[in-house]
Amino acid sequence: MKKHNFSAGPCILPEEVLKKASEAVIDFNNDNLSLIEISHRSQPFVDVIEKARSLALELLGLENKGYKALFLQGGASMQFLMVAYNLLNKKAAYLNTGTWSDKAIKEAKLFGELVEVASSKDKNFSYIPKTYEIPTDVDYFHCTSNNTIYGTQMKSFPETSVPMICDMSSDIFSRQMDFSKFDLIYAGAQKNMGPAGTTLVVIKEDILGKVERQIPSMLNYQVFLDKESMFNTPPVFAVYTSMLTLEWLKDLGGIEFIEKVNEKKSALLYSEIDRNPLFKGVAAIEDRSNMNATFTLADKNLQTKFDKMWQEANINGLSGHRSVGGYRASMYNALPLYSVQALVDVMQELERIS
Ligand code: PLP
Known part of the structure; x- marks a missing residue:
């Protein structure tokens, strides 16, 4: 897969x-x-x-x-x-x-x-x-x-x-x-x-x-x-x-169509970052990118567990840039909504078991 x-x-x-x-x-x-x-x-x-x-x-x-x-x-x-x-x-x-x-x-x-x-x-x-x-x-x-x-x-x-x-x-x-x-x-x-x-x-x-x-x-x-x-x-x-x-x-359907998909994807992820007490967004809320969402774990001790979980969920490329640390989820045009859902599921599972 x-x-x-x-x-x-x-x-x-x-x-x-x-x-x-x-x-x-x-x-x-x-x-x-x-x-x-x-x-x-x-x-x-x-x-x-x-x-x-x-x-x-x-x-x-x-x-x-x-x-x-x-x-x-x-x-x-x-x-x-x-x-x-x-x-x-x-x-x-x-x-x-x-x-x-x-x-x-x-x-x-x-x-x-x-x-x-x-x-x-x-x-x-x-x-x-x-x-x-x-x-x-x-x-x-x-x-x-x-x-x-x-x-x-x-x-x-x-x-x-x-x-x-x-x-x-x-x-x-x-x-x-x-x-x-x-x-x-x-x-x-x-x-x-x-x-x-x-x-x-x-x-x-x-x-x-x-x-x-x-x-x-x-x-x-x-x-x-x-x-x-x-x-x-x-x-x-x-x-x-x-x-x-x-x-x-x-x-x-061009940019008009893909913009709506991109808005759905970023809304799904940012709402989880804001809801889930284990995560914190990095960028100022009004300036958040629809393409690259940056976030960190509230408790760094959870890092090994979280990293193992998303990798096991078939997720790739979530580590943040070295100058920011934490995580970065890039949601370019070709990324399907179900991939963002897969990440959100992992974040929720981490909350459930922690
Ligand atoms: N500008 C932006 C906004 C970028 O994100 C990047 C690379 O990620 C660059 C410029 C540099 O691009 P390139 O590696 O094609 O020179």
Whole structure:
């Protein structure tokens, strides 16, 4: 039986996607050739990347609005520097809500002046700062929509006249919002899309061409836009699997549908964390993430017992990140509600026998 996979990433993907992806590794398109042994310039693969790019825009409601989707390499971490390389002329504003924002800030500092508009470092990033001002003379504002490690999520986004850039690696395609508020969105594939190896970048073309520096081709968004995301050999397997996941999501009913499922899953788990006296939530209640729930045991002496119980219940990937400790249940799009129920059952059983 497949495990209840709460891993934070790489993480669970829909079973039918895994099946189709693995079949394509043996025989793609019934052509007696593997997906990973055909040319990326062949029509069947060009069709795949075009479909993945258009599905991404369609699901985000960004078709015909001046946006293009790219599938790049280097992980979301590469975007920390690529964003700054392409967009930071003099000064940029960053909201610091966790390790990933911190890393984005570190890279951007190599390219210009940084204004950290607010930070939740004072409480180990367990909340989202709400009051801050974004200077109007910055080249852009950068934020992280979901903090995978600490289990916090931005529930609203500031109004600003400057371009808004968002790292949505761990909650893209999971909830409805007005994505046209953002001028550039990036997300590593390995949470809600596919295997590690590609990063989706959705970019409003008119924000480019404003920096004075020379940009190396492999780090230049415009080069990839001009080449329809095929400046060099793309990570074909990661792009194909992402396309399958986006198709799966569209067939289910898109973000509107999956958001409801995600709300049910997180409501089920958070209500147990709050009800069960053996557990405590880590993140501020109003900022809790629907994707990554962080919690601890009220009594650390129960840890060995609890760990044994969830592992025996076929649950995987529940240990918290080393910087937070405790537990983290990641409930990405592909995790079924019954997996969350399986975890809640274990939590209730621990209470019963303790
Ligand atoms: N940003 C966020 C919000 C993440 O959760 C992660 C990884 O978990 C990253 C960036 C880094 O992604 P990558 O490993 O693809 O560079």
